[in-house]
Amino acid sequence: GRRFTVAIGQDSTTITLTSGAKMPVTTASGTHEIDSGQSLSIPTRRPDLVRTTDAVRCGSATATSSQIGAPALAAVDGSLATGWQPSSIPATLTAPVAHGPRTVSHVTLQWGQQWPAAALPDQPAPAGPVTTLRATNYEVDASLDGRAWHTIAKVEQRTSGTTDVLRFAPVKARYISVRITASAGVEPPIVDELTVS
DSSP states (O other), X not given: OOEEEEEEOSSEEEEEEEESSOEEXXXXXXXXXXXXXXXXXXXXXXXXXXXXXXXXXXXXXXXXXXOTTOOGGGGSSSOTTOOBOOSSSSEEXXXXXXXXXXXXXXXXXXXXXXXXXXXXXXXXOOSOOOEEEOEEEEEEEEESSSXXXXXXXXXXXXOSOSEEEEXXXXXXXXXXXEEEEEESSSSOOOEEEEEEO
C-alpha cells in the first residue's frame, strides 16, 4: 500500500515515500524509517569505480533471453543484489572481456536464492526454506571474435551449492559465455554474479 520513488544519482540516491505508512529502509548504516512525504538520501554504491581483477565487470553483457527486472547486465554489475534470470532454458549469457583479448583461467558463478513469500504485508520473509535457483548443467565458452567458440569448462549434474569456482588451462579471450542447458528447479536459474579472472 505504499508508493515511493527512488532517484539514483552518480553520488547519492534519494528514496522518497509519497504515500502510505512509515517505510523501513535498511542501508549499510542501519535501518531508517521514512514518513510519508519525507526522503532519505544515501551514498550511491559505485562498483564501477572500485579496482578489480574481474575481466567482465560492468561490461555490456547480453543474453538470449531475460526475465523482466533481471537483465544480463545484472550478472556482471559487481552486486549480488541483482542477477540475470533467463525467461527459459536453454539460455546463454555473453560478456565481453575488458581490454581484451586477455588471458583468463578462472570463472566464478554465484547462483541466486529464492526466499519463501512473506506471510503478511510489511513482514520479513520466513527464514526458510531457501531455494537456490542454479543450473545443473552448463558450459563456459571462450571466443576471440564472438563467432568461433570453444568450451573451457563444463558442469554436469551439479544440484547443490550457491557458488561454482571453475579453474581451467589459461586461455586468451575477448568474450566469455555461459550456456545453461538444465536447471535444478521449475524456475529458471539466476546468475547473481559472473566473475572472470
